[in-house]
Amino acid sequence: xxxxxxxxxxxxxxxxxxxxxxxxxxxxxxxxxxxxxxxxxxxxxxxxxxxxxxxxxxxxxxxxxxxxxxxxxxxxxxxxxxxxxxxxxxxxxxxxxxxxxxxxxxxxxxxxxxxxxxxxxxxxxxxxxxxxxxxxxxxxxxxxxxxxxxxxxxxxxxxxxxxxxxxxxxxxxxxxxxxxxxxxxxxxxxxxxxxxxxxxxxxxxxxxxxxxxxxxxxxxxxxxxxxxxxxxxxxxxxxxxxxxxxxxxxxxx
Amino acid sequence: xxxxxxxxxxxxxxxxxxxxxxxxxxxxxxxxxxxxxxxxxxxxxxxxxxxxxxxxxxxxxxxxxxxxxxxxxxxxxxxxxxxxxxxxxxxxxxxxxxxxxxxxxxxxxxxxxxxxxxxxxxxxxxxxxxxxxxxxxxxxxxxxxxxxxxxxxxxxxxxxxxxxxxxxxxxxxxxxxxxxxxxxxxxxxxxxxxxxxxxxxxxxxxxxxxxxxxxxxxxxxxxxxxxxxxxxxxxxxxxxxxxxxxxxxxxxxxxxxxxxxxxxxxxxxxxxxxxxxxxxxxxxxxxxxxxxxxxxxxxxxxxxxxxxxxxxxxxxxxxxxxxxxxxxxxxxxxxxxxxxxxxxxxxxxxxxxxxxxxxxxxxxxxxxxxxxxxxxxx
Numbered sequence: 032x033x034x035x036x037x038x039x040x041x042x043x044x045x046x047x048x049x050x051x052x053x054x055x056x057x058x059x060x061x062x063x064x065x066x067x068x069x070x071x072x073x074x075x076x077x078x079x080x081x082x083x084x085x086x087x088x089x090x091x092x093x094x095x096x097x098x099x100x101x102x103x104x105x106x107x108x109x110x111x112x113x114x115x116x117x118x119x120x121x122x123x124x125x126x127x128x129x130x131x132x133x134x135x136x137x138x139x140x141x142x143x144x145x146x147x148x149x150x151x152x153x154x155x156x157x158x159x160x161x162x163x164x165x166x167x168x169x170x171x172x173x174x175x176x177x178x179x180x181x182x183x184x185x186x187x188x189x190x191x192x193x194x195x196x197x198x199x200x201x202x203x204x205x206x207x208x209x210x211x212x213x214x215x216x217x218x219x220x221x222x223x224x225x226x227x228x229x230x231x232x233x234x235x236x237x238x239x240x241x242x243x244x245x246x247x248x249x250x251x252x253x254x255x256x257x258x259x260x261x262x263x264x265x266x267x268x269x270x271x272x273x274x275x276x277x278x279x280x281x282x283x284x
Numbered sequence: 285x286x287x288x289x290x291x292x293x294x295x296x297x298x299x300x301x302x303x304x305x306x307x308x309x310x311x312x313x314x315x316x317x318x319x320x321x322x323x324x325x326x327x328x329x330x331x332x333x334x335x336x337x338x339x340x341x342x343x344x345x346x347x348x349x350x351x352x353x354x355x356x357x358x359x360x361x362x363x364x365x366x367x368x369x370x371x372x373x374x375x376x377x378x379x380x381x382x383x384x385x386x387x388x389x390x391x392x393x394x395x396x397x398x399x400x401x402x403x404x405x406x407x408x409x410x411x412x413x414x415x416x417x418x419x420x421x422x423x424x425x426x427x428x429x430x431x432x433x434x435x436x437x438x439x440x441x442x443x444x445x446x447x448x449x450x451x452x453x454x455x456x457x458x459x460x461x462x463x464x465x466x467x468x469x470x471x472x473x474x475x476x477x478x479x480x481x482x483x484x485x486x487x488x489x490x491x492x493x494x495x496x497x498x499x500x501x502x503x504x505x506x507x508x509x510x511x512x513x514x515x516x517x518x519x520x521x522x523x524x525x526x527x528x529x530x531x532x533x534x535x536x537x538x539x540x541x542x543x544x545x546x547x548x549x550x551x552x553x554x555x556x557x558x559x560x561x562x563x564x565x566x567x568x569x570x571x572x573x574x575x576x577x578x579x580x581x582x583x584x585x586x587x588x589x590x591x592x593x594x595x596x597x598x599x600x601x602x603x604x605x606x607x608x609x610x611x612x613x614x615x616x617x618x619x620x621x622x623x624x625x626x627x628x629x630x631x632x633x634x635x636x637x638x639x640x641x642x643x644x645x646x647x648x649x650x651x652x653x654x655x656x657x658x659x660x661x662x
Binding site for chain 1: 287290291293294297298301302305306496497498500501502503504505506507658
């Protein structure tokens with residue numbers, strides 16, 4: 032890990048009308064880390080991911096991605112960034128291969144590079160048999176894998192995944208995580224948002240988001256130990272933290 | 285190849301694939317304009333012919349019968365019914381079964397022969413001013429011709445020289461000698477359809493990208509908004525040019541619209557016109573969050589753009605302030621180029637103002653749309 036973090040949020044605030052989605056969130060993710068943004072729906076996970084991707088501008092604070100402001104259209108950050116959004120945002124009326132080809136062209140991949148990367152990505156995502164199938168005819172899990180393949184074509188340094196396992200069956204979920212670990216071995220930095228507490232245990236570090244605030248941060252085992260529960264029972268950690276934050280019992284449920 | 289060219293080509297290929305695969309969009313782009321051209325070409329007709337006419341002939345003499353027969357011989361007025369009194373004729377007018385009723389008084393022939401000034405009353409349904417105006421003109425013209433002929437006959441009978449009118453009008457209609465409405469209207473309809481199709485498709489296409497989230501996915505790639513916009517516009521420019529070609533072919537083949545002038549001028553003007561129509565589509569898309577908003581926004585623009593273009597109603601008939609507004613409407617200039625080139629064989633020297641203004645509007649609109657697009661998608 033190098034000293035300068037790949038991704039950093041410093042006292043970041045973002046609101047939508049009367050709703051404050053993020054209230055002074057600070058975090059830093061180092062190179063090669065798998066960082067989990069864990070929290071319930073409406074906690075501010077997607078807003079944080081979109082700020083990191085440069086799709087939103089912060090109302091206050093500072094966002095840095097690979098040392099640059101990602102919201103600056105002149106920044107070169109897009110060359111080193113991959114995003115798998117929560118929604119299905121590929122071209123449903125294009126085939127698997129056509130989607131891959133399109134995004135490869137946008138990232139300026141040569142024919143040779145595309146051919147080799149396509150082969151590898153189709154292999155690790157097991158989409159090789161479905162190259163002619165339209166994206167909107169893929170199952171939820173396969174669609175996520177295609178989105179991942181499209182985001183990986185240009186070999187980004189940082190990959191942002193917004194609830195990648197949402198709506199995906201358990202088998203595909205496990206496959207997807209195995210795939211993500213393969214990427215970490217290749218030296219990529221991963222930031223994964225998820226509402227599933229059990230997925231926290233798969234990350235190197237997690238940031239627990241609740242009502243726009245980062246209520247805890249650390250390694251999943253370390254956080255579990257602090258609360259006297261098993262790392263596999265991360266939900267108990269989260270609930271305890273929410274209760275402490277609210278100063279009441281059971282309001283977080 | 286330069287990376288920007290590679291990106292541009294990728295967007296064009298994607299747009300073409302998506303457009304070709306969407307059967308509804310393809311139909312909207314190709315078949316619908318042609319069908320509308322057919323329907324509107326036949327339906328929009330200012331020619332007034334075969335006006336149903338009732339005749340009340342109280343005189344029932346050879347003179348009154350001959351007068352009615354010769355008046356109804358042309359194709360402007362058609363005999364609908366012969367009735368005995370004015371009340372029945374008026375009932376026919378009220379029910380819309382007749383638009384004109386000719387009433388011959390009892391002494392019609394006697395008055396004609398005496399030369400004391402016979403009168404024929406024409407009751408005209410004024411609810412349709414165009415139709416009634418033409419009917420009144422036809423009746424008046426016939427009366428004048430008849431009077432001139434009677435005066436000549438009288439003069440000859442008195443052994444005098446035939447009377448010649450002091451001034452004789454010799455009309456010669458240029459460019460559209462048969463005064464066919466279709467010849468005048470079809471080029472305008474082609475301009476209108478091109479406007480509707482390209483503006484709406486462009487606005488909805490971009491709004492769809494925004495709505496479905498694909499635009500956001502593109503925003504995390506190095507693709508520049510300008511290249512995305514150029515790539516999205518290109519296929520529709522080509523489709524627009526093809527549409528105009530088809531519309532002119534159908535116009536010539538079905539409606540006998542002449543193709544007299546230089547079609548290169550038409551192609552140039554179409555290209556510049558498409559910059560405006562597609563630019564407006566993009567502009568609407570940048571102001572819309574959903575396809576529905578884009579659709580409504582498109583129609584809010586299209587309606588005044590068509591009405592203030594001279595396609596349906598002549599601009600000189602509009603109030604001065606409204607006619608002034610039409611100077612800011614590119615549809616007006618495109619229609620002028622189409623009519624000028626096709627009907628009058630006008631040259632670029634005759635139409636340079638319109639072509640330059642189309643270019644100015646196109647550049648302004650596309651620049652504005654581009655700036656807004658960059659701002660909203662940055």
